[in-house]
Amino acid sequence: MIxxxxxxKKYESLAVVDNINLEIEKGEIFGLLGPNxxxxxxxxxxxxxxxxxxxxTAIVNGYDIITEPGKVRSSIGIVFQAPSSDDMLTGYENLKxxxxxxxxxxxxxxxxxxxxxxLVGLADRQNDEVKKYSGGMRRRLEIARGLLHKPKVMFxxxxxxxxxxxxxxxxxxxxQKLVKEEDMTFILTTHYMEEADHLCNRIGIIDQGKIIxxxxxxxxxxxxxxxxxxxxxxxxxxxxxxxKLIYIRKIELIxxxxxxxxxxxxxxxxxxxxxxxxEYVEFRSxxxxxxxxxxxxxxxKESVEGGFMERYAQYGK
Amino acid sequence: MNIIQFLYNAITIAEMEARKIRHDTTELWTRLxxxxxxxxxxxxxxxxxxxxxTGSFSYIxxxxxxxxxxxxxxxxIFYGIxxxxxRDVGIITKLLSTPASHVSIVLGKSLAASIRGIFQAMxxxxxxxxxxxxxxxxxxxxxxxxxxxxxxxxxFSSLSMLLASxxxxxxxMMGIGQALTMPLFFASNAIYPISAMPVWLQYISKxxxxxxVVDAMRSMLLSGSYENLPLDILILIASxxxxxxxxxxxxxxxxx
Ligand SMILES: Nc1ncnc2c1ncn2[C@@H]1O[C@H](COP(=O)(O)OP(=O)(O)OP(=O)(O)O)[C@@H](O)[C@H]1O
Ligand SMILES: [Mg+2]
Numbered sequence: 001m002i003x004x005x006x007x008x009k010k011y012e013s014l015a016v017v018d019n020i021n022l023e024i025e026k027g028e029i030f031g032l033l034g035p036n037x038x039x040x041x042x043x044x045x046x047x048x049x050x051x052x053x054x055x056x057t058a059i060v061n062g063y064d065i066i067t068e069p070g071k072v073r074s075s076i077g078i079v080f081q082a083p084s085s086d087d088m089l090t091g092y093e094n095l096k097x098x099x100x101x102x103x104x105x106x107x108x109x110x111x112x113x114x115x116x117x118x119l120v121g122l123a124d125r126q127n128d129e130v131k132k133y134s135g136g137m138r139r140r141l142e143i144a145r146g147l148l149h150k151p152k153v154m155f156x157x158x159x160x161x162x163x164x165x166x167x168x169x170x171x172x173x174x175x176q177k178l179v180k181e182e183d184m185t186f187i188l189t190t191h192y193m194e195e196a197d198h199l200c201n202r203i204g205i206i207d208q209g210k211i212i213x214x215x216x217x218x219x220x221x222x223x224x225x226x227x228x229x230x231x232x233x234x235x236x237x238x239x240x241x242x243x244k245l246i247y248i249r250k251i252e253l254i255x256x257x258x259x260x261x262x263x264x265x266x267x268x269x270x271x272x273x274x275x276x277x278x279e280y281v282e283f284r285s286x287x288x289x290x291x292x293x294x295x296x297x298x299x300x301k302e303s304v305e306g307g308f309m310e311r312y313a314q315y316g317k
Numbered sequence: 318m319n320i321i322q323f324l325y326n327a328i329t330i331a332e333m334e335a336r337k338i339r340h341d342t343t344e345l346w347t348r349l350x351x352x353x354x355x356x357x358x359x360x361x362x363x364x365x366x367x368x369x370x371t372g373s374f375s376y377i378x379x380x381x382x383x384x385x386x387x388x389x390x391x392x393x394i395f396y397g398i399x400x401x402x403x404r405d406v407g408i409i410t411k412l413l414s415t416p417a418s419h420v421s422i423v424l425g426k427s428l429a430a431s432i433r434g435i436f437q438a439m440x441x442x443x444x445x446x447x448x449x450x451x452x453x454x455x456x457x458x459x460x461x462x463x464x465x466x467x468x469x470x471x472x473f474s475s476l477s478m479l480l481a482s483x484x485x486x487x488x489x490m491m492g493i494g495q496a497l498t499m500p501l502f503f504a505s506n507a508i509y510p511i512s513a514m515p516v517w518l519q520y521i522s523k524x525x526x527x528x529x530v531v532d533a534m535r536s537m538l539l540s541g542s543y544e545n546l547p548l549d550i551l552i553l554i555a556s557x558x559x560x561x562x563x564x565x566x567x568x569x570x571x572x573x
Binding site: 045048049050051052070073074076078080082083084085086087088089093097098100101102103129 | 322325326329330332333336337340341406407408410411412413414415416417418569572573
């Protein structure tokens with residue numbers, strides 16, 4: 001459905017999107033994760049033909065974003081990270097204009113507008129001007145607008161930013177329904193890891209314009225290497241004994257707590273406790289947060305160490 | 318993209334603007350102050366002084382079409398500021414992401430400026446009637462004046478959008494708008510006849526689209542002699558086509 005080929009965007013000489021290659025299948029919900037400034041919005045805007053790539057291209061729904069931008073735009077919908085509704089118009093008017101510009105057939109127009117308004121819980125506020133909406137209501141209107149014309153490919157740039165938990169879950173359900181019933185394809189960015197985990201078939205983690213990981217959420221979690229076990233020992237433990245256990249992949253001592261990465265923590269826990277006396281024990285399976293922090297903060301640390309810390313050290317002198 | 322969808326999109330975009338005006342009409346009323354002052358103070362004073370030879374018409378008659386054109390010019394030339402503002406709040410980004418062609422977006426936006434222009438023209442008619450300025454009130458002429466107003470606002474608002482695609486900020490647009498309106502206004506026949514100008518200025522005013530607009534309005538509102546009208550309108554249409562086409566190529570730069 002989407003084929004990204006060597007896509008690059010440079011501002012001055014700085015590549016904020018750096019030679020990305022990626023294929024997304026029809027019916028996928030693809031999550032694009034990454035720290036602030038990683039280039040997620042830039043990628044989406046290029047795919048939506050709003051920004052011109054410095055080099056490379058992409059095929060969206062069979063059309064080239066450079067040579068057939070009009071056809072690409074007819075195939076897609078987009079919910080922007082930044083607000084885009086017209087404050088001076090009512091929620092209903094905003095949606096109606098959108099329906100016109102996307103040539104939603106007139107016999108369906110009203111029905112669809114009302115159904116998306118219903119979905120995002122704005123039906124009773126539809127005749128209020130948007131400037132009278134709360135932040136979350138505006139966000140919901142943006143989502144309603146994006147979904148109105150049921151495009152083949154939908155880009156959602158941090159769609160659930162600022163939504164309350166129940167609205168968020170409703171959104172998730174609706175997105176999954178659209179994939180099932182309408183065979184739509186979604187590309188979404190988010191900073192909520194549980195959202196990505198719950199919703200996405202596949203996730204790409206992007207950092208400084210490059211894709212640094214690309215896999216299913218389950219496979220990504222395997223990068224962490226086992227469950228995370230935290231034990232506060234009663235006395236100073238003999239770590240050497242623990243290190244010999246084959247199901248322990250990695251072991252660290254941080255602030256008097258032992259952090260271990262363990263295969264099948266549930267079944268191996270009793271055995272571990274034979275080797276030391278514990279004050280308390282915590283363990284959990286790794287989540288995408290761990291993956292994100294591990295992958296994305298590596299770069300962050302490097303750039304801090306190489307830049308800020310060095311300058312700070314010099315400042316100290 | 319077929320032509321019906323194209324026009325439909327342009328009208329949708331213009332209609333969006335009309336709705337906004339309906340939600341809040343303050344802006345329209347405040348825009349009335351300036352032309353009212355021109356007519357009332359400048360017009361009446363010079364009228365009483367009889368300082369300018371304006372042929373068979375009184376001075377206030379003479380400048381009424383000029384002031385009409387001037388106030389529409391102000392709306393149109395500063396329209397780029399509105400567009401920059403709409404870029405800042407995401408509306409332009411949203412429009413550019415829809416299947417609507419960029420030409421239809423620029424056309425729609427320039428029609429939106431025309432809607433404001435029309436309102437302005439109507440108010441100036443009312444003002445002229447109140448001040449008992451004798452203008453021709455033939456329905457065909459009035460329709461003609463509105464038609465010229467629409468074209469004129471489209472022409473200069475698309476020029477403004479063209480400039481906005483390069484200037485990108487409101488401050489710069491404000492500056493360039495001011496830098497343009499005064500020379501355009503004074504190097505035209507809006508408030509004095511071309512024959513009263515020094516020769517070099519006469520040449521400049523012949524290249525000034527505003528002169529043709531004022532000339533067209535004057536022939537419909539005052540003289541009723543239409544021999545220059547085809548040329549006036551032709552030049553206006555040609556400039557509108559050029560500016561709309563150029564602006565629709567450049568408008569995407571606003572997002573860069
Ligand atoms: N017009 C511009 N000129 C120069 N640099 C820009 C411009 N727009 C974006 N950038 C830079 O491009 C990089 C990527 O920005 P982008 O908005 O794509 O990040 P993002 O991944 O969406 O971040 P966030 O999670 O904060 O939304 C940033 O470093 C940003 O500073
Ligand atoms: Mg972003």
